Amino acid sequence: MDLSLFVVFVLAAFLGVELISKVPATLHTPLMSGSNAISGITIVGAILIVGATGAPWAKWVGFAALVLATVNVVGGFLVTDRMLEMFKPREATRPGTEAGTNGTSS
């Protein structure tokens, strides 16, 4: 176990706290789903295992991990995008509206 990896871990954790404490409640669901997709980074570990192993057991366990991690990554990013696609500012959502009705927004 590498100690400098531990330093990296601590710094990244500080960074995660700083980054997230700024996100408004509106975006919590996409945030959860987006950060969940990022935690699918374990896909890298799965590739390293499946790709470099001759041992059959390890290979098939790794294969299962690879499939699951890929679902997490691909599905996670796509579904986050689908949610965020719907967050549009006023102008974009009501293209047909007359300029005068904008007064409603507070």
Add this chain to the structure above:
Amino acid sequence: MDLSLFVVFVLAAFLGVELISKVPATLHTPLMSGSNAISGITIVGAILIVGATGAPWAKWVGFAALVLATVNVVGGFLVTDRMLEMFKPREATRPGTEAGTNGTSS
């Protein structure tokens, strides 16, 4: 040169940006002086050099570094503290004032 040190460097730089972009203008001078004191961390390097070296040249160059770095660290933290000591909320600054005059604050 260690690559994981480079990773550490990049993460710390991201963190520095996140931390500082929140500081209000009021505190810029103490911030400059406080972060300057932190950059005196090179005192650690100076100690490692002076402490472990038999070579006379290296030792005396290191000694100069040690003195300068210590001035930076000790002076920097003290002077920052002196500045910040003066930043007090309303109540603390005018102990003799009647409660009624608080209305002036905007």
Add this chain to the structure above:
Amino acid sequence: MTAIATLAYLVAASLFIVGLKRLASPRTARGGNRLASVGMLIAVVAALVSQEILNPIEVAAGLLLGSAIGLWLARTTEMTSMPELVAAFNGFGGAASALVAGAEVLRAGAGTFRTYSESGETVTPIPDLGAGDLAVVALSVLIGTVTFSGSFIAWGKLHGRTLGAFPGIRILSVLIALGVIGAAVALVWTGGDSWRMDEAALWLAVLAGGALLLGVVLVLPIGGADMPVVVALLNSYSGLAAAATGFVLGNVALVVSGALVGASGLILTRIMCEAMNRSLLNVLLGGFGTEAGTGGSASGTGEERPVRRTTPDDVAVMMSYAQRVVVVPGYGLAVAQAQHEVREMADLLHDEGVEVVYAIHPVAGRMPGHMNVLLAEANVPYDQLIEMEEANPDFAQTDVVLVVGANDVVNPGARDDPESPIYGMPVLNVDEAQQVVVMKRSMSTGYAGIQNPLFFLDNTQMLFGDAKASLKAIVGELKALQPA
């Protein structure tokens, strides 16, 4: 070669960081998510080219199969089921981390170990996994597996399955936890000078089985409506599991990303608990999820006190004469899937010159921000969505508040009645408005299982029925009222 891979992982991690940062604002959030996905692509490519791929077919098959499933799930799942989907994905991630850590042990035990350094490929015989490595493996398998089974219980509960606790579940949890710790210690024990691979595999299996059960018994007693908190917490765990796996593999990408997600999940969990004015411990111990919830709704279904009823037609007329209408959506809106009807109603009112905004409580709905997603799906512009702190001072100047399937988040008892179980939770002060219309199907309670004094106030009228049906009726009446 490895140096370049490490740099690529660093680039990927930086993209994750910038992406998460951009997720903090609605205008940049989509771009941020895309940046993060580019980072993931870079990390995957780096992993593919940083070593010779011995099993190209398996790797390609795994990637293709996973992508296909992910694509299909992401495309076909309805917006109202997002919480379940996130829970499921989360479980997959946790399981993958546990499996990778386990596979690393199996690989190390299989006799060869390939490392690729600047001087080329080296195939060394079994490097004895040290006790330290095995401890990290145990941690990774434990956290990952708990994440997996816990997420799927959460998924089931979110899906509406009634999965309840059974007597003695607490004692069972403690016993399982002890067993899991024992297996972990035994696994670490096999490490050292003469590493015994088959023993290690055995303990690994015991550990994984125990952790699987542990996830189940830990999440079962937690109330259904607390599942969002559980999912946020498990999200944090899946990050930690990835980071632990990163320590096992010595991979910087996993450590950075795992730590980022671990920390962000924890912060999110804390924000959610604060919004409910409960401690995390209270949530995890099932404070008032199941028991209180069931008991409460039983005691609450009877209409003891008189309430004023109203009709969709009256509500439509009342609102069309109003200056300012505030819509308060709640969990019932998601159940009724009535977001499009709400938006249609708001548009009609808007065309008649009525100011319409939506007041969103932080824990309304199934997950934090769930209402925002639902309403965004119905094309409600996000500048009409007002957060609680901003909304509360203006209720006194509001003519009509329309509560659509919300209950606990508009309970004035949380503010006024120290006896109330949710006393202290910040709520939307809708009772300060001129008129309040509450749309729900019956007098039954919401999640917290307590009756709502709001319903019995003089300025409150109840509009019973499914929210979607009621809104349709209101929309029809509004159209009929229109001059043109």
Add this chain to the structure above:
Amino acid sequence: MTAIATLAYLVAASLFIVGLKRLASPRTARGGNRLASVGMLIAVVAALVSQEILNPIEVAAGLLLGSAIGLWLARTTEMTSMPELVAAFNGFGGAASALVAGAEVLRAGAGTFRTYSESGETVTPIPDLGAGDLAVVALSVLIGTVTFSGSFIAWGKLHGRTLGAFPGIRILSVLIALGVIGAAVALVWTGGDSWRMDEAALWLAVLAGGALLLGVVLVLPIGGADMPVVVALLNSYSGLAAAATGFVLGNVALVVSGALVGASGLILTRIMCEAMNRSLLNVLLGGFGTEAGTGGSASGTGEERPVRRTTPDDVAVMMSYAQRVVVVPGYGLAVAQAQHEVREMADLLHDEGVEVVYAIHPVAGRMPGHMNVLLAEANVPYDQLIEMEEANPDFAQTDVVLVVGANDVVNPGARDDPESPIYGMPVLNVDEAQQVVVMKRSMSTGYAGIQNPLFFLDNTQMLFGDAKASLKAIVGELKALQPA
């Protein structure tokens, strides 16, 4: 042993992070600074115990001597000289980083190299410093030395010395820069299989000498009032120098702290440039520091147009009948050291029921936040200090604005006159108030060297004289006016 030291460094770095975070709010800033200093203490202790100290006397002497000087400087320097002091400390830090990197080369060349690992002390003969190591050494020496000499030129300019550019300085800078790069390449060239220590020392000396000159010629042409930006930038450099030294020594504490400071200094520099509406390049190339400044003040000293003059007594009477007075402090307040008189005046007005606040422009004074520090020294509570964005909407409702030694930051031309050299820089819109009183010694210009149309407006009155003297006179009159 080294593992424990690394953990201690990590703790220190975490304390720096939390400390910097706390510096973001006036309430927590002081505690944050203390946390950071505790972190530094931990790092120093870790460095002292992580290895056998061969020269305890030298180490103790260095620490004591440095502490004594630092203590003395920090205690005795006046608040108005803070900018100079920060510049000087910054130069010390940069020099220390450069010296440490240089000493590492000398040590490596001296024949023995001690490493301490878990298996005890090892003394190895010269490990050839590789070209990569030497490149980092060159970077560290270059940045550190430029920081040193640049900071001291900045110190001199802040101290009021007239250090100007001379013809041909740009060409000289380019030549020196080329020479420095050459020396760096030559130094790196000595690395490799047969490392030549004496050659390396030679090129190191050339590099350091060139960098020393480079710092001087780079900062000389920059205008005196731009020194705060220069100090912020050099602060960032001193962080980068520490980080580079950290790479040379493989020390995680130096790398983390250096990167933190490097990034924060850059962000601060950007914030300051934005407040002046200028690009960093424009500042560094000496856009309108010396030339425009000198030329402008020459052309500005003559009073071409008529202005209205006033007396301290009139100002005192006018203010005591006002409802709301806004004080706008500027560089002249610092020159006159009149912060205590301002506060005394504000207290007297306050006791008569006049609302007094201070409007602080982000680049008023010598450094960002300098006015705040000065006024805080005079015990002005920080909630009376209003930032520009908040202050501007309220000037129209203000009876009297008292401009104390400010000039450019209240120039309406920056807002209205596209011809003005500072057009586009956000200013305090004091001209919107009922009455404006400007306190300065003459009609000479401020830093930007341009005349200020504010002085010629109908609602502006000039109170000529040193700010401290004028304020004393006003205070005297206010006391005389008081009923008691």
